[in-house]
Amino acid sequence: MTTDLLTLVELLAPGDVEITRAVRSAMDEPAVYVERHAKTLRLRGISAPHSELPVIAFSDALIEHGLSEELDWREMPAVAIQTVWSLRCIPSGAAVSEMVPTELEADEERPCIDALRLAERELARAGLALRIFNMRNDAYLVVVVEDHAIPAVEGAAKAADLPLQPPSLYTG
Numbered sequence: 001m002t003t004d005l006l007t008l009v010e011l012l013a014p015g016d017v018e019i020t021r022a023v024r025s026a027m028d029e030p031a032v033y034v035e036r037h038a039k040t041l042r043l044r045g046i047s048a049p050h051s052e053l054p055v056i057a058f059s060d061a062l063i064e065h066g067l068s069e070e071l072d073w074r075e076m077p078a079v080a081i082q083t084v085w086s087l088r089c090i091p092s093g094a095a096v097s098e099m100v101p102t103e104l105e106a107d108e109e110r111p112c113i114d115a116l117r118l119a120e121r122e123l124a125r126a127g128l129a130l131r132i133f134n135m136r137n138d139a140y141l142v143v144v145v146e147d148h149a150i151p152a153v154e155g156a157a158k159a160a161d162l163p164l165q166p167p168s169l170y171t172g
Contacts (some may be wrong), residue, residue: 076112133164134162
């Protein structure tokens with residue numbers, strides 16, 4: 001998983017040394033990583049190194065840099081859509097409608113995954129793909145990548161044992 005996770009970092013955040021450094025630190029010096037990130041890790045109930053630490057560092061660093069966001073499966077659909085549109089990995093010139101469809105604003109009972117599926121369709125029109133990492137919890141870690149990068153990103157995610165799916169195929 002070590003080099004596979006770093007490959008995934010490079011694909012999602014090319015040249016971002018801070019994200020690479022965080023993940024590498026969690027892999028190479030887990031006790032140091034836990035000490036440096038104690039406040040954030042405490043919120044996740046982590047106080048000592050463990051085997052999932054590099055994946056947590058990966059997730060937290062992507063979120064911290066605006067390249068991903070973690071959405072609770074119960075999130076209101078309108079909030080989920082707005083969260084996806086706020087990711088800095090969506091190119092500034094992308095022709096993506098930032099409007100939240102009326103049916104989602106009015107339907108707070110609709111599952112968050114429905115909103116992510118709607119966002120997936122909208123992003124596809126702009127040559128972008130929305131993907132969800134299965135982080136083995138009750139939240140969706142969402143990322144947006146350009147269509148041409150999907151095969152490489154999905155391959156690296158699989159090699160790193162981080163299942164990645166489009167919302168249209170996501171089963172949890």
